[in-house]
Amino acid sequence: MLPWVSLQKSAAEITKGDLQVMTLSETDVIKLLDMQALLDGLAEGFRALARGEVQTPDRPEITIPEKGFLLSMPAWRKGSPVMVKMVSVFEGNLERGLPNHLAMINLFDPQNGAPLCLMDGTYITGIRTAAAAVLSVREIARPDARVATVIGGGVQGREHLRLLPLVRDFDEILIASLHFEDAQRLAERHPKAKAVRDVEAAVRRSDVVCLATHAYQPVIHSDWVRPGTHVTSVGYAPPQGELPVALARDHKLYVESDASFQAPPVGCGELQQLDPATAIRLGDALVGRAPLRTSDEEITVYKAMGIAMEDLVAAELVLRRARCKAAVSTAVF
Structure with missing residues (x-):
């Protein structure tokens, strides 16, 4: 055979062909994602983040004036698929009967870059x-916490109510909302x-306070929070936001990453005037590089923005269970 003759196909001859890509609807995702597995997976995800094992590049943004914005959120760690989430935030969607956050997640094979799943x-x-x-409640709140208050009757309020009983045996979970009827439902x-x-x-009688609103200004006063309380905040509504700056400034503050201190929409409006060096990355605390709760009297605060590592953890759990179910359904007995 002549030395320049090759039996391998050229790039011009190779096509993707009938490459199968799994697709999962929101209904599928809800059925496949286990809540306890998600909590445990996130804990390990934060540890991996602290060890430098997760790639989370900056997320580019497209802004549609007076409408909303769309972010691309990629993430990868060894042993996982490559994930890219596209999420849009359009404030006017609720009036149209749509969630104001809409997203799609793409997963790719890290061995060859081939698409694996669209969910x-x-x-x-x-x-x-x-x-x-x-x-953060599981890891930082007092072990004897018995009363929780959730402020917010929307999506985040709903999910907090679903998850809180998994980490503490609360006697009461108090629900407050801008509209009392939403809290009742x-x-x-x-x-x-x-x-x-x-x-x-x-708030004054709570051991855990979870802020889960879309408020543009603080929904509680810092002096309502009694010693020993753990406060969480997930709301995003700059420039001020739902969390009193004094709570984050004057007490032990935990965040997902230093990105929390960037300008919105990447970071939190409430943290703009604070020094990132004063905060503890949750992953650092989980691997023992920084303290968790050190006394029953201290007030602790967790401010979340949402990072791509969390999406990667959740999406991988969903993909794994979907593959297991598919394997069972196609097995020959």
């Missing part, structure tokens, strides 16, 4: 944000939940 990311975006906050979802009108009274 709806809207549910994952909501649940992973709440799960990261509730993970949400409270019907759990036997220990109760809708309340007096937010201050609820």
Whole structure:
């Protein structure tokens, strides 16, 4: 054979062909994602992030003036598929009967870059944000915490109510909302939940306070929070936001990453005037590089923005279970 003759096909002869790509709807994702597995997976994801094992490049943004914006959120770690989530935030969607956050997640084979799965990311975006906050409750709140207050009767309020009972045996979960009727409807979802009108009274007797609103200004006062309370905040509504700056400034603050201190929409409006060096990355605390709770009297605060590592963890859990189910359904007995 002549030395320049090759039996290998040229690039011009190679096509993708009938490459199968799994597609999963929001209904599929909801059925496949296990809540306890998500909490445990996020804990390990934060540890991997602290060890430098997760790639999370900056997320580019497209802004549609007076409408909304769209972010691309990529992430990868060894042993996982490559993930890219596209998420849009359009404030006017609720008036159209659509969620104001909509997302799709793409997963790719890290060996060859081939697409593996296209799944709806809207549910994952909501649940992973709440799960990261509730993970902070699991790891940082006092072990004897018995009363929780959730402020917000929307998607995040719903997901917090679903997840909080998995990490503490609460006697009561108090629900407050801008519209009391929303709090009442949400409270019907759990036997220990109760809708309340007096937010201050609820916060003053709570061991855990979860802010889950779309408020453009603080929804509580820092002096309502009693010693020993753990406060979480997942709301995004710059320039101010739902969390009193004094709570983040004057007490032990935990964040997902230093990106939390960037300008919105990447970072949190409430943290813009704070020094990132004063905060503790949750992953650093979970690997033992920084403290978790050190006394029953200290107030601790967790401010979340949502990062791509969380989407990667959730999407990989969904893909794994989807593949297992597919294998079982196609097995020959």
